[in-house]
Amino acid sequence: MDGIISIPKRTLERLPVYYRVLVQCLNEGMEYISSGELGERAGFDNAQVRKDLNHIWSGGRPGLGYEIVKLAECLADFLGLNNTTDAVIVGAGRLGTALAGYPGFGGYGLNIVAVFDSDPDKIGGSIGDIPILPVAKLPDLIRRLGIRLGIITVPGESAQELTDAMVAAGILAIWNFAPVRLQVPEGVLVRNEDLAASLATLSYYVRRYSSAKEEGQALDGAAVKGS
Amino acid sequence: MDGIISIPKRTLERLPVYYRVLVQCLNEGMEYISSGELGERAGFDNAQVRKDLNHIWSGGRPGLGYEIVKLAECLADFLGLNNTTDAVIVGAGRLGTALAGYPGFGGYGLNIVAVFDSDPDKIGGSIGDIPILPVAKLPDLIRRLGIRLGIITVPGESAQELTDAMVAAGILAIWNFAPVRLQVPEGVLVRNEDLAASLATLSYYVRRYSSAKEEGQALDGAAVKGS
DNA sequence: TAGATTGTTAATCGATTAACAATC
DNA sequence: TAGATTGTTAATCGATTAACAATC
Structure with a gap:
C-alpha cells in the first residue's frame, strides 16, 4: 500500500552523500546536525539539503536540526542499504x-x-x-x-x-x-x-585555465558555465 | 586572442558522445549526418544536438546536415583530443x-x-x-x-x-x-x-519496479522523476 | 524569552523542447 | 521548384536558491 514514491533524480543521487556524512558524524560522536552543517560537509546548499530530506523524512526539529541516528536509519532504509x-x-x-x-x-x-x-x-x-x-x-x-x-x-x-x-x-x-x-x-x-565525458569536463577546464593564465586573464569559473 | 569560450557543462559532457558517433559513422562510410540521426544515435533530442553543436561550429547545411569529417575534426579540436x-x-x-x-x-x-x-x-x-x-x-x-x-x-x-x-x-x-x-x-x-550515487539510482529503480510488479502496478517511468 | 533552524512557498536560474523562417 | 534540415528565438520544464512564518 506504499505505492511508488516519486523522487527527483538529482535528489536521489545526493542521498548517498548525506548518508556518508551522517555516518561520519556519528563516529565523531555528534547527535544532531543542522541542514547548514550537513550541507557544508556534503557540498550542497542548506535549502537544498532541507528540500531533499523532506522527500523522505520530515523529522527535523526547528532550532535543533536532525537527529543523526534517526535520519541515517531513514536514509539507509530508503536507499535499501539493508537488503541487498x-x-x-x-x-x-x-x-x-x-x-x-x-x-x-x-x-x-x-x-x-x-x-x-x-x-x-x-x-x-x-x-x-x-x-x-x-x-x-x-x-x-x-x-x-x-x-x-x-x-x-x-x-x-x-x-x-x-x-x-x-x-x-x-x-x-x-x-x-x-x-x-x-x-x-x-x-x-x-x-x-561515461568516463570520456567526465574527462572532457576536466581537461577542458585545465586547458582553458592554462591558456588564460598565459594571457594573464582572470578565469573566475567562467570556463565552464554552471558548475 | 581567442579568450575563454563559455560553454554549458551539460553540453560539454555531450560533445564526446557526438564525437564517438561521428567516428563510427565515418567507418560506415557516411559523409553527412543530420541532427536528427546524430541525436538518435547519441540518445539526445535533435534540437539539443543543433544547439550543442552551434556552440562550437555553425557549419551545418540546411537540407543536408553536417559534414561528418569536418564536424569530427572540429570536435576533436575543441575537446583537445590532439594534444595530450x-x-x-x-x-x-x-x-x-x-x-x-x-x-x-x-x-x-x-x-x-x-x-x-x-x-x-x-x-x-x-x-x-x-x-x-x-x-x-x-x-x-x-x-x-x-x-x-x-x-x-x-x-x-x-x-x-x-x-x-x-x-x-x-x-x-x-x-x-x-x-x-x-x-x-x-x-x-x-x-x-560517485559510484555509490550511480548505484543508488539504479538499485532504487530496480527495487521500486519489483515491488510495483508484485502489486500489479504500472510504472511508466515514474519511479525516478526526470530521466 | 531569545536564538536557531525547520518546512515550505515564491523567485530565480539554467537547461530542454517546440516552432519556424531562412536556405541548401 | 519541392523537400529537408539548419540556426535561433520563444515556450516549457525542472532544479536551485531565497525568504520567512512556524516552532523547538
Whole structure:
C-alpha cells in the first residue's frame, strides 16, 4: 500500500552523500546536525539539503536540526542499504575486476553474483569469491536467480550484443561503463558511466585555465558555465 | 586572442558522445549526418544536438546536415583530443590500476605519467609503462612536470590529505573516485565520480519496479522523476 | 524569552523542447 | 521548384536558491 514514491533524480543521487556524512558524524560522536552543517560537509546548499530530506523524512526539529541516528536509519532504509541487490558484471577485464572486488559496494547493498567473460583463460577463475563464468551461461543464470541489475565493462564492440542478451533474460537496469550508447526497450533503465565525458569536463577546464593564465586573464569559473 | 569560450557543462559532457558517433559513422562510410540521426544515435533530442553543436561550429547545411569529417575534426579540436593532457593517479589499488591501464584514455588525449602509492610492495613496480612511485615524490613530480590534473583512487580516509598535497603542488583539477567530498580552495575543480550515487539510482529503480510488479502496478517511468 | 533552524512557498536560474523562417 | 534540415528565438520544464512564518 506504499505505492511508488516519486523522487527527483538529482535528489536521489545526493542521498548517498548525506548518508556518508551522517555516518561520519556519528563516529565523531555528534547527535544532531543542522541542514547548514550537513550541507557544508556534503557540498550542497542548506535549502537544498532541507528540500531533499523532506522527500523522505520530515523529522527535523526547528532550532535543533536532525537527529543523526534517526535520519541515517531513514536514509539507509530508503536507499535499501539493508537488503541487498543482486547483480552481475559482464566483462572480466581490468575494470570489471576492479568493480567486482570493490569493497565499498557491500556497504551500499550491492551483491555481485557472477562475472561473465568470453576468454577461456579467465573462465573458471574467480575474483575473490565471485566466479568467472562463460557468457553462454548468462541468460540462464539471470533468469534462474531473477537478477535485475547488470553491469557492463566490456569493450564498446560487444556491449550492445550483451545488452540484448541481458534484456532478453529479464534485466531491468544496466550500469554501462562501455563507451557506447546502448539501445534498450522502453522500461529498461540505462545509466552511462561515461568516463570520456567526465574527462572532457576536466581537461577542458585545465586547458582553458592554462591558456588564460598565459594571457594573464582572470578565469573566475567562467570556463565552464554552471558548475 | 581567442579568450575563454563559455560553454554549458551539460553540453560539454555531450560533445564526446557526438564525437564517438561521428567516428563510427565515418567507418560506415557516411559523409553527412543530420541532427536528427546524430541525436538518435547519441540518445539526445535533435534540437539539443543543433544547439550543442552551434556552440562550437555553425557549419551545418540546411537540407543536408553536417559534414561528418569536418564536424569530427572540429570536435576533436575543441575537446583537445590532439594534444595530450598529462595526469597522475594516486592509489595503485584495483581501480587505480584499471584506470592506469585503460586503453580508451589515449584516444581522449589523456596521458598518465605516474601512479603513486604508499605500499612498499607496489612501489618500484609499474602498470604497463607507467611507473608506481612513492607518494613522497608526488609534490616534486607534479611541480617539475607542471601536471594540472590528478586522479584519486585511494580509500576515503586518505583522500583529503592527498588532495591537499596535490593542490599545494599546483594541481588544478581533480577526478575523485573516493567516496568523500573533498575540500579544495577556490579555483580548483573537483569532479566526483560517485559510484555509490550511480548505484543508488539504479538499485532504487530496480527495487521500486519489483515491488510495483508484485502489486500489479504500472510504472511508466515514474519511479525516478526526470530521466 | 531569545536564538536557531525547520518546512515550505515564491523567485530565480539554467537547461530542454517546440516552432519556424531562412536556405541548401 | 519541392523537400529537408539548419540556426535561433520563444515556450516549457525542472532544479536551485531565497525568504520567512512556524516552532523547538
